[in-house]
Amino acid sequence: MAEDRRTRRSRRALGSALVELVLERGFTALTVEDITERADVARATFYAHFRDKEDLFARVTADLLTELGERLAPAVADSAVGFTGKPVLEMLRHAREERDLYRIVLRGEGDGKPLRMFVDACARATAEEFRARAERNAVKPRIDPELLARVWVGEQLAVLRWWVEQDAPSLPAEEVVRMLLNLAMRGRYWASGFEPPT
Amino acid sequence: MAEDRRTRRSRRALGSALVELVLERGFTALTVEDITERADVARATFYAHFRDKEDLFARVTADLLTELGERLAPAVADSAVGFTGKPVLEMLRHAREERDLYRIVLRGEGDGKPLRMFVDACARATAEEFRARAERNAVKPRIDPELLARVWVGEQLAVLRWWVEQDAPSLPAEEVVRMLLNLAMRGRYWASGFEPPT
DNA sequence: CAGTTACTGAACAGTCTGTATGACATTGGT
DNA sequence: ACCAATGTCATACAGACTGTTCAGTAACTG
Numbered sequence: 460m461a462e463d464r465r466t467r468r469s470r471r472a473l474g475s476a477l478v479e480l481v482l483e484r485g486f487t488a489l490t491v492e493d494i495t496e497r498a499d500v501a502r503a504t505f506y507a508h509f510r511d512k513e514d515l516f517a518r519v520t521a522d523l524l525t526e527l528g529e530r531l532a533p534a535v536a537d538s539a540v541g542f543t544g545k546p547v548l549e550m551l552r553h554a555r556e557e558r559d560l561y562r563i564v565l566r567g568e569g570d571g572k573p574l575r576m577f578v579d580a581c582a583r584a585t586a587e588e589f590r591a592r593a594e595r596n597a598v599k600p601r602i603d604p605e606l607l608a609r610v611w612v613g614e615q616l617a618v619l620r621w622w623v624e625q626d627a628p629s630l631p632a633e634e635v636v637r638m639l640l641n642l643a644m645r646g647r648y649w650a651s652g653f654e655p656p657t
Numbered sequence: 658m659a660e661d662r663r664t665r666r667s668r669r670a671l672g673s674a675l676v677e678l679v680l681e682r683g684f685t686a687l688t689v690e691d692i693t694e695r696a697d698v699a700r701a702t703f704y705a706h707f708r709d710k711e712d713l714f715a716r717v718t719a720d721l722l723t724e725l726g727e728r729l730a731p732a733v734a735d736s737a738v739g740f741t742g743k744p745v746l747e748m749l750r751h752a753r754e755e756r757d758l759y760r761i762v763l764r765g766e767g768d769g770k771p772l773r774m775f776v777d778a779c780a781r782a783t784a785e786e787f788r789a790r791a792e793r794n795a796v797k798p799r800i801d802p803e804l805l806a807r808v809w810v811g812e813q814l815a816v817l818r819w820w821v822e823q824d825a826p827s828l829p830a831e832e833v834v835r836m837l838l839n840l841a842m843r844g845r846y847w848a849s850g851f852e853p854p855t
Numbered sequence: 856c857a858g859t860t861a862c863t864g865a866a867c868a869g870t871c872t873g874t875a876t877g878a879c880a881t882t883g884g885t
Numbered sequence: 886a887c888c889a890a891t892g893t894c895a896t897a898c899a900g901a902c903t904g905t906t907c908a909g910t911a912a913c914t915g
Contacts, residue, residue, distance in 0.1 A: 463860070463861065463912090463913065463914080464912085464913065464914095465860085465861050465862070465911095465912065465913070466860090466861070469861080469862080485768055486768050487685065487711070487767075487768050490901085490902065490903090491902080491903075491904090492902080492903095500862080500863095501862060501863045501864065502863095502864090502904095503862075503863065503864075503865090503905090503906090503907095504861080504862055504863075506903095506904065506905075507861075507862080510904090511903085511904085513685070541846075541851075542845055542846075566768075566769045566773065567765025567768065567769020567770075567772050567773070568768050568769060569685075569768065570683055570684050570685050570764075570765060570766050570767065570768065571764045571765020571766060571769055571772070572765075574765050574769070575764065575765070589849065592849070593849060593850060596851070598849065598850035598851055599850045600848065600849055600850045601839075601847065601848055601849070601850055602836055602839075602840065602848045606816070606819060606836070607840070607845075607848050607849070609815045609816070609818070609819050610812050610815050610816060610837075610840060611845065612815065613811045613812050613814060613815025613816075613818075614808050614811050614812050614815070616811060617807045617808050617810065617811025617812070618804070618807070618808060618811070620807070620811075621804060621807050638800055638804070639808075641799075641800075642800060642805070642808060643844060643845045644844045644845060644846065645844055646841060646842045646843055646844045647740055647805075647809065647841045647842060648739075648740075648842065649799065650798065650799055650800045650805050651787065651790070651791065651796065651798055651799075651805070652791060652796035652797045652798045652799055653739075653794070653796055661881090661882065661883085661891070661892065662881085662882070662883095663880090663881065663882070663891085663892050663893070664891090664892070667892080667893080688870085688871065688872090689871080689872075689873090690871080690872095698893085698894095699893060699894045699895070700894095700895095701874090701875090701876095701893075701894065701895080701896090702892080702893055702894075704872095704873065704874075705892075705893080708873090709872085709873085
């Protein structure tokens with residue numbers, strides 16, 4: 460006996476309505492009634508499922524992270540030895556499918572709480588992976604893995620943010636990953652057009 | 658005849674109260690009355706100066722950006738040829754002085770609007786500087802300066818976020834800049850402890 | 856088909872908003 | 886030192902939104 464179909468319908472509708480409306484008007488400007496109206500659900504029903512709109516947003520984000528985590532698992536396993544770019548690529552694909560949600564999360568809607576959930580999840584996983592990788596290959600990191608992870612995630616998210624906000628026909632994900640990887644590996648000078656420093 | 662002293666006092670008090678309270682309870686949770694109470698100012702006075710709390714937050718942020726811009730100008734002039742790290746260093750110093758405000762902005766409080774103001778201002782200035790530098794040195798960027806700027810800013814802000822959120826006696830700013838610059842110049846492998854790739 | 860469970864619509868007090876008011880205090884310029 | 890201008894204050898107000906409750910109705914599961 461899975462979840463009641465009505466429950467599923469209501470939750471889904473409310474989640475979608477939230478995403479649409481935040482994109483249109485911004486999170487703060489929204490009313491619970493706006494959301495229920497768009498979702499075609501009674502206001503009382505909203506409170507049967509969620510404490511308030513923050514709660515709804517948080518759950519929608521949590522679901523997204525769960526999904527992302529599942530999709531990333533195999534890509535990460537393939538990157539055991541170094542930076543293959545596979546996880547980033549998979550994240551870009553995920554972002555393309557869930558573009559609107561990614562947009563509002565990355566914008567920091569909801570006082571940045573969903574964004575922090577996102578960043579922390581990524582940073583935590585990345586730092587762990589860095590540590591494991593260093594140990595496997597018996598090398599000693601020159602920079603605290605925690606900080607290194609934050610920087611690497613910050614870099615990826617900057618690109619991701621730029622990518623999902625573009626309205627023109629966006630660059631193919633593979634192309635973006637290529638640039639990002641080159642940038643991360645070869646450094647700024649290379650990207651700027653200079654020869655790499657000695 | 659500059660601004661009326663009473664006006665200055667009220668604005669200042671309201672701004673400080675906002676920062677304190679957002680740090681304590683988060684932007685959304687705040688009431689205009691909470692702010693005026695903390696600032697020891699009548700509620701009516703608040704509306705004489707600001708449309709709503711978003712407006713107040715936006716102005717506080719705008720002031721911060723103006724100040725930052727002024728402090729960064731000489732450092733940028735010194736970095737005409739390449740990545741000296743001087744602007745980053747100056748930003749870190751600024752962040753140390755205005756730590757609380759930096760924290761709440763970088764957290765994305767206020768639906769990320771102040772954060773976007775901050776990021777956009779930095780990215781715009783950085784991209785412009787990249788373009789100018791490329792032209793001066795007659796090199797052709799291998800990556801779109803716009804994107805490159807976003808990535809570089811994303812990286813800096815990730816570090817900045819990490820730095821201002823640390824509660825332990827924080828690393829000296831000079832040390833942080835050194836790491837960041839190494840990271841940006843030599844790339845991930847170096848930072849991870851591997852030898853740089855060929 | 857029957858029992859359970861979710862949805863509905865309406866009503867409620869309580870809180871916050873944004874605006875308006877006239878009395879009062881502080882200010883800057885003469 | 887004084888005065889006209891201007892900022893501040895306390896209070897009051899309607900309107901909107903919140904979060905809860907409840908009885909009636911519909912939909913689902915087994």
